[in-house]
Amino acid sequence: MSLDDSAAPDFPILDLGAFAAADAAGRAAIGAEVDRTCRETGFLAVGNHGVPEEVIAGLWSRLTTFFDLPPEEKQKLKPAPGDPYGYLGPGSEALAKSRGEDTPPDLKESFNGGPQAVPEGETDPQALAFCYAPTPWPEAPEGFREAWTAYYAEMEALAARIMEVFAVALDLPQDHFADVIDAPVSGMRALNYPAQEVAPEEGQLRAGAHTDYGSLTILLPEPGSRGLEILTPEGTWRGIPPVEGAFVINIGDLMTLWTGGEWVSTLHRVVTPPEWATRRRMSIAYFHQPNWHAEIRPLAGEGEPVLSGPYLMGKFNAANS
Numbered sequence: 001m002s003l004d005d006s007a008a009p010d011f012p013i014l015d016l017g018a019f020a021a022a023d024a025a026g027r028a029a030i031g032a033e034v035d036r037t038c039r040e041t042g043f044l045a046v047g048n049h050g051v052p053e054e055v056i057a058g059l060w061s062r063l064t065t066f067f068d069l070p071p072e073e074k075q076k077l078k079p080a081p082g083d084p085y086g087y088l089g090p091g092s093e094a095l096a097k098s099r100g101e102d103t104p105p106d107l108k109e110s111f112n113g114g115p116q117a118v119p120e121g122e123t124d125p126q127a128l129a130f131c132y133a134p135t136p137w138p139e140a141p142e143g144f145r146e147a148w149t150a151y152y153a154e155m156e157a158l159a160a161r162i163m164e165v166f167a168v169a170l171d172l173p174q175d176h177f178a179d180v181i182d183a184p185v186s187g188m189r190a191l192n193y194p195a196q197e198v199a200p201e202e203g204q205l206r207a208g209a210h211t212d213y214g215s216l217t218i219l220l221p222e223p224g225s226r227g228l229e230i231l232t233p234e235g236t237w238r239g240i241p242p243v244e245g246a247f248v249i250n251i252g253d254l255m256t257l258w259t260g261g262e263w264v265s266t267l268h269r270v271v272t273p274p275e276w277a278t279r280r281r282m283s284i285a286y287f288h289q290p291n292w293h294a295e296i297r298p299l300a301g302e303g304e305p306v307l308s309g310p311y312l313m314g315k316f317n318a319a320n321s
């Protein structure tokens with residue numbers, strides 16, 4: 001890992017191209033740095049990732065147009081109760097509630113989508129009704145669905161490469177996770193935090209403090225934007241600015257469980273720095289989630305396994321009830 005001028009000082013960057021090109025000793029050295037970061041904060045940047053610039057730009061432009069649509073257009077995509085995908089308008093979610101904290105709703109809107117193909121032979125009614133529920137697509141802007149699915153496919157492939165680095169970081173064979181992430185049930189969420197015309201309520205943030213549920217989140221904050229903060233091991237909030245040409249990744253609760261508590265799923269939130277109150281901020285978050293039927297048991301071998309899909313559904317239902 002190396003530092004880059006565009007990154008905050010000492011924010012670690014995993015160079016994926018360097019990992020791919022390295023020999024076994026080089027990979028182990030990169031893995032050791034990732035392991036250290038995942039024990040401290042679980043937040044790092046991933047650069048030299050190979051995701052084509054046009055795929056990223058293609059989705060940004062559609063998202064900008066989509067979020068600019070009139071509210072009644074977007075509300076046509078509101079999910080039915082219990083459905084995970086579609087458009088969630090302002091006022092529909094408070095992430096801090098997932099931790100039992102009672103706050104006003106987050107100052108955001110989002111569009112959410114899931115896997116595009118159902119694996120052959122998948123008949124579990126809960127899987128079909130939840131993770132494999134169809135994504136309701138907007139009619140406009142043109143090319144939205146294609147741009148979304150192209151970006152989603154890139155994230156699925158990138159997540160698999162990052163999981164290989166994680167395996168090496170954990171002193172496991174590089175392909176250790178391969179057979180539990182070959183049909184992931186990941187969700188993807190595009191976020192728009194609108195310009196704030198009225199002052200927020202007491203305790204109201206763009207996104208309240210929370211941890212992510214799954215194995216790994218690949219986040220793309222709008223270039224140049226500010227607001228994402230993590231709670232450091234010292235107990236202070238620290239801003240994580242976007243890193244040019246890189247994604248910000250973090251591990252979620254499932255990876256903490258998988259590593260028997262060795263890797264941390266860090267509390268994070270999105271605040272509004274004063275100069276951002278009059279400006280919208282967008283981000284794209286891919287929440288990587290192992291195969292529906294994957295049994296996740298702590299690597300040390302102790303403890304009851306958790307089933308990936310039902311675990312995610314339980315978390316979702318608890319936060320949305």
Ligand SMILES: O=C(O)CCC(=O)C(=O)O
Pocket residue numbers: 189191207212219221228268269270282283285
């Ligand atoms: O928008 C961001 O920068 C982070 C959003 C986030 O943490 C989430 O939706 O889980």
Ligand SMILES: [Fe+2]
Pocket residue numbers: 210211212217268
């Ligand atoms: Fe998050």
